Structures are given as structure tokens and as C-alpha cells.
Amino acid sequence: MSSEIVIEISQLRTQFGSVIIHDDLNLTIYRGEIVALIGGSGTGKSTLLREIILLEQPIAGSIQVLGQEVLHLNDEQSLWLRRRCGVMFQNGALFSSLTVAENVALPLREHTRLSKAFIQELAAFKIALVGLPAHAGDKYPAQLSGGMIKRAAVARALALDPEILFLDEPTAGLDPIGADALDDLIIQLKESLGLTVVIVTHDLDSLWKVTDRVAVLADNRVFAVAPIPELLQLNHPWLQAYFQGPRGRAVPTASLV
Numbered sequence: 001m002s003s004e005i006v007i008e009i010s011q012l013r014t015q016f017g018s019v020i021i022h023d024d025l026n027l028t029i030y031r032g033e034i035v036a037l038i039g040g041s042g043t044g045k046s047t048l049l050r051e052i053i054l055l056e057q058p059i060a061g062s063i064q065v066l067g068q069e070v071l072h073l074n075d076e077q078s079l080w081l082r083r084r085c086g087v088m089f090q091n092g093a094l095f096s097s098l099t100v101a102e103n104v105a106l107p108l109r110e111h112t113r114l115s116k117a118f119i120q121e122l123a124a125f126k127i128a129l130v131g132l133p134a135h136a137g138d139k140y141p142a143q144l145s146g147g148m149i150k151r152a153a154v155a156r157a158l159a160l161d162p163e164i165l166f167l168d169e170p171t172a173g174l175d176p177i178g179a180d181a182l183d184d185l186i187i188q189l190k191e192s193l194g195l196t197v198v199i200v201t202h203d204l205d206s207l208w209k210v211t212d213r214v215a216v217l218a219d220n221r222v223f224a225v226a227p228i229p230e231l232l233q234l235n236h237p238w239l240q241a242y243f244q245g246p247r248g249r250a251v252p253t254a255s256l257v
């Protein structure tokens with residue numbers, strides 16, 4: 001992890017009607033790290049992610065992404081930032097009427113003036129990069145397994161060579177083997193492409209395996225942000241219940257063998 005800041009959120013306040021979601025929320029994310037956002041249901045994890053990628057507006061505060069204040073961008077700056085950020089939404093959100101290759105090519109068609117042949121080549125490269133066989137490019141999403149759909153969605157998120165990858169519940173709905181393989185892919189992409197990765201996840205196995213640090217949303221703010229072993233030292237009831245409860249485990253299996 002470098003000391004270069006890629007995302008800096010300060011004094012963020014988010015409110016829907018009279019309901020306060022975030023209040024004085026602060027979070028700093030560094031280049032090359034994998035950070036997960038966790039917290040109870042409704043604590044505003046997905047909303048925070050949507051604010052960072054310009055899909056939602058907070059009431060007050062500051063969100064700087066790659067040195068740009070995202071709350072006051074003109075159209076050109078928004079476009080620039082959207083290209084620097086790859087996003088995989090929950091369930092992949094691929095267009096069902098397009099093949100995988102067409103889905104991956106779509107951001108390239110929208111954001112570049114590259115030739116059709118070159119775009120096809122780039123899409124094929126991204127499809128290979130995420131570990132899909134070449135013939136998967138000709139398939140429609142409905143013809144793919146859950147794990148392949150997630151990989152295709154990651155390929156589309158990587159289409160424009162982003163610096164930051166946002167993943168909303170990437171392993172949700174996958175069997176443990178598929179989820180583990182996707183975790184491997186996320187680590188591999190971070191290491192080979194130098195990506196900074198921000199994940200919203202409830203998957204404890206994933207948290208242990210892929211994250212460098214975990215940011216815990218509680219009481220409308222980021223209550224703590226640290227590697228999991230450090231979080232376990234904190235005496236917060238929700239955190240203890242989360243990691244030490246019936247579905248949690250105090251130490252990763254890898255360190256037991």
C-alpha cells in the first residue's frame with residue numbers, strides 16, 4: 001500500500017428526508033489497497049459507494065477522488081472521473097440483450113473513438129484477463145453461470161483501464177468455491193494492475209482473504225478503519241457480534257493450519 005491518497009472523504013453528511021444516514025463521516029483510502037465497507041443493514045454502505053461514483057449527492061462535506069472534489073464537478077470532469085472508476089454493481093447488472101463481448105465493449109464504444117475492430121480486441125483481452133474462456137464472449141448473460149456473470153461484470157468494469165475498482169457485494173449468490181475463485185481474481189487484479197479496490201461485502205471469508213483494511217460504518221460514521229486483527233481488539237458490540245458471532249470466526253483458517 002502506498003501513502004498516496006486516492007479517496008478522501010471528510011465531514012460527510014447524507015440525509016434522505018429527515019433520516020440521517022451519514023454524519024461527520026471521514027474515510028481515507030490509499031492507492032493499491034483493498035478496503036471493504038462493512039456495517040449493519042441500512043448503515044449506508046451502498047449509499048457511500050454511490051456518492052463516491054457520482055450517483056448520489058450528499059448534503060454536506062467533501063469527497064475527493066483522485067484529487068478531484070466530486071461534489072462540484074462540471075460535465076467534463078464528471079466524465080473524466082467516471083472513466084477512472086470501474087464499477088461492478090450487485091448481480092453484475094449486465095445488459096441481457098447483449099453478449100458478454102458486447103457488454104464489455106459498451107464503455108469503450110461510449111467513451112472512446114477507437115475502431116470497431118480494436119474495441120473487439122480490447123474486449124477479448126478483458127474477457128481473458130478475468131479468467132473467462134474466449135467463447136464466453138459470444139454468450140448472453142442468461143447462458144452463463146453466476147460466477148461467470150460476475151467475471152463478465154468485472155471485465156466490463158475494467159474496460160476503460162480504471163485506477164479504482166468498486167465492487168458491490170461481489171460474491172453474493174456464489175457458492176463457496178465460486179466465491180473463493182472470485183476473491184483470488186480480485187487479489188490478482190490488485191497485484192497485476194495496481195488497482196485500488198473498494199468493496200461492499202457481508203462475506204466474512206472474503207473479508208479475511210482479500211482486504212487490507214476494513215472500514216466499519218456504525219452510528220452514522222466510520223467507526224473504525226483497520227486490518228481485521230486490529231478491529232477485533234476494539235470493544236464495539238456490533239463488531240464483536242459480527243466477527244465472533246455464530247457465522248464469524250476470530251482467526252482465519254489459513255493461520256490455523
Ligand SMILES: Nc1ncnc2c1ncn2[C@@H]1O[C@H](COP(=O)(O)OP(=O)(O)OP(=O)(O)O)[C@@H](O)[C@H]1O
Binds near residue numbers: 016046
Ligand atoms: N435514494 C434514496 N432515497 C431515500 N432513502 C434511501 C435512498 N437510498 C438509500 N436510502 C436509505 O438509506 C439507508 C441506507 O441504505 P444503503 O443501501 O446505503 O444501506 P446499506 O448499508 O448498503 O444496507 P444493506 O447492507 O442492507 O445493503 C436505508 O435506510 C435506505 O432505505
